[in-house]
Amino acid sequence: MLSEEVKKLEQSLLASNKILLIMHRKPDGDAIGSILAMRNYLADLKKQITCFCVDVVPENYNYIKEIQFIENDLNKITNNEFDSCIMLDCADIGMTRIKEILENKKFPLGKINIDHHVTNNNYGNINIVIGEASSTAEVIYLIFKSLKYEIGVSTATCLLTGILTDTNNFTNGGTTQQSIEAASELLKIGANINQVLNAHIFNKTVDVLKLWGEVLKRIVYSKELNMVITAVFADDIKKFNLDEEATEGISNYLNNLSSDIKCSLVLKDNGIGRVRGSLRTTRDDVDVSQIALIFGGGGHKKAAGFEISGKLVFNNNIWQIVQ
Template sequence: MHIIAQQIHNHIKQAKKVMIVPHQNPDGDAIGAATAFLEYLAELNKEIVIFCVTPVTDKLHFVPHSTTVITDPAIFKDSSVDTIVVLDSGDLRYAGIATHLVNHPATIINIDHHATNERFGSYNLVNTTAASTTEILFHFFRANSIRINPRMATSLLTGLTTDTGNFSNAATSVSALAVGGELIRSGGNYNLINNAVIRNKSVESLRLWGKALQRLTKEPDYNMVYTYVTRQDLIEHKVDDQETEGIANFLNNLENPGIVLVLKETANGMVKGSLRTTRNDIDVSLLAKQLNGGGHKKAAGFTVGSTIEEVVKKIKILLKA
């Protein structure tokens, strides 16, 4: 990892213009990684742009530079972009840019921690044992003697905090805790992050969660519990998609749930699924991959063009196969 980190740094120093790409519907890790990398590039006086297929949710606008993200794909026609850094994405489809990169001449740098990563870059800095992509970037900066300033520290700590569920889920490791401490020491604003992404539930969102909990269904024959949220639910409770984030992680608090599945209808007629487990003998990333998704052994996801009922039936078939 040390060698590839140095190779990436050496390439970046020669780059003319760098495009940073977090995955679509970016979470705290994706935006934290992208904005920390932007800060690093700015110190090298590089031309920089952050592109994301979808806008950054308002709840992550506290992260430094998060409001500079653009969504206009015309940037891919900019011939001065010679390096594209894809962050926190197991594949280019999840990043939302696969079609944009057909015959694109830029060098692709892939930095990620997902077990299902396809190593699609010219440079692949992939560590599947890392709790977050921002944890990988912390070590990348250290390997190249890059000073982590307070803004970078806050961005990196955002990714680590959100991907570990505030240092409480299965991704939390000795390394993650040590890196978290170092980032706070470097000026990372943990109180800001905690208030923005942990203590951020409105009365309306909790009512929505209550509806999802009422629908919670236990399927002992499939070692699974599941629930769902519809577009109508969001309209009735006057909340947006982001208010459903965290339901799957919360359900992981159930006693021996096996597989936790939370399904959500999206605005474009798709169904997004979140899979969780606390069991060491279950790998939900393998299930997600069969639905063209991906992720980690204990936390994964997918998006399919179907109905909630059809997705539940499909998953039951896959679990019995």
């Protein structure tokens, strides 16, 4: 199955001259590592490449030298024609935040969907979606192996960034023999694991930990649901003069809870009428993507999210989203 789709992918890319690479809004390590690894492969094939994201890449990715190639000027897409388009780490096309533009634009050699979210609905003409993979970076690693593409040192660091960040440093459910094997191969090639760890794990400032403290104080345990819920407000971020990035690791941190508890939910109120929820579990008998789906979101069995309109209030000893 994989080999057939990879054949189609290779045919499409070899025939294409101008290729658009696109990742989801609010790009994370997996999206960034995946898009730049794919960029390096296509650059080796001497293709004309545009890498795009609607949002700016956070500064802690500056150790990746290809980061300069990511554009967020929409004119680069609307004023150009492309032969094909690759969407990376997007469970659905809406995660690019430019769904209409992508759906109305012609990509004669195909729209390619490369991802690892179990909720991916195969929206491309070519779909390489591996739900068991830890990360899109791991999927790309498998594609490169099957194409017999020789991965360079810099590409190895990009892919390791994706695997380490999406497995939360080899601690979450995405951690498998296959993901560790891929990382091990990447280290053998020369991927710089110290840069990855310093940028994503050992990177908390005093203010970030103080902010986390505020959020941890708000934890509520629901006996009825056997889950913990906490709340983050836009004002918390303002108070410490941080950006939203500072709250990114909180849901993973809550996942350190003992596995007697079914799952955790971090609710973020953006202060302008939207609430985002991040669900995590370590348990095999809990599928948090099903909870996320109820609220129009999606994700993986062990990590999922959603976004709905409303605001957060503390009512009857529990956090509630009200209209």
